[in-house]
Amino acid sequence: GDSVTQTEGLVTLTEGLPVMLNCTYQSTYSPFLFWYVQHLNEAPKLLLKSFTDNKRPEHQGFHATLHKSSSSFHLQKSSAQLSDSALYYCALSDWNNNAPRFGAGTKLSVKP
Amino acid sequence: EAAVTQSPRSKVAVTGGKVTLSCHQTNNHDYMYWYRQDTGHGLRLIHYSYVADSTEKGDIPDGYKASRPSQENFSLILELASLSQTAVYFCASSETESSYEQYFGPGTRLTVL
Numbered sequence: 001g002d003s004v005t006q007t008e009g010l011v012t013l014t015e016g017l018p019v020m021l022n023c024t025y026q027s028t029y030s031p032f033l034f035w036y037v038q039h040l041n042e043a044p045k046l047l048l049k050s051f052t053d054n055k056r057p058e059h060q061g062f063h064a065t066l067h068k069s070s071s072s073f074h075l076q077k078s079s080a081q082l083s084d085s086a087l088y089y090c091a092l093s094d095w096n097n098n099a100p101r102f103g104a105g106t107k108l109s110v111k112p
Numbered sequence: 113e114a115a116v117t118q119s120p121r122s123k124v125a126v127t128g129g130k131v132t133l134s135c136h137q138t139n140n141h142d143y144m145y146w147y148r149q150d151t152g153h154g155l156r157l158i159h160y161s162y163v164a165d166s167t168e169k170g171d172i173p174d175g176y177k178a179s180r181p182s183q184e185n186f187s188l189i190l191e192l193a194s195l196s197q198t199a200v201y202f203c204a205s206s207e208t209e210s211s212y213e214q215y216f217g218p219g220t221r222l223t224v225l
Binding site: 036043 | 168211213214
């Protein structure tokens with residue numbers, strides 16, 4: 001079945017350094033990939049999602065590229081900010097399965 | 113903006129008791145979902161529904177029932193609450209197709225003693 005793997009449970013960075021959070025997936029069908037962000041005591045919210053036409057989605061300085069050859073959708077940002085500290089989830093859905101599955105999440109902690 | 117509300121926002125229940133968590137959406141979305149959140153496990157799908165009066169099992173349905181009496185409302189029922197069901201529960205809704213984003217409610221913190 002469909003699955004999403006986020007290998008890092010916790011990533012700690014110094015402000016200003018680049019961010020990369022890993023996401024790999026398994027899907028029988030051509031999937032849609034999402035990144036959700038959850039700040040402390042809040043609900044998860046969509047950060048960005050993959051496009052069907054290979055455009056690279058970007059939002060709030062974050063971007064991700066869907067690489068079908070390596071089944072990956074890593075989240076990147078050139079310079080981390082203190083306000084980026086949050087829990088980040090990678091999620092997957094496809095035309096055969098309309099209930100998105102989430103990875104275990106990666107907690108990003110940005111220090112001054 | 114899309115709106116999903118949950119009630120109660122927190123609850124303490126006794127082992128063996130019945131618990132009902134409610135979710136209401138005003139988005140006119142067909143799909144609704146229940147997830148539980150646990151540290152180290154992320155968001156795990158319990159039940160979901162794509163039409164009123166019908167529910168589907170997710171990945172971890174054991175010990176939970178779901179009810180979708182209308183397009184707007186989706187409940188999660190724990191008939192016999194257990195300690196292992198202590199978690200934060202999130203409801204979400206989305207439009208019909210899988211490419212659409214999910215809108216989450218604020219969550220319900222359930223503690224079973």
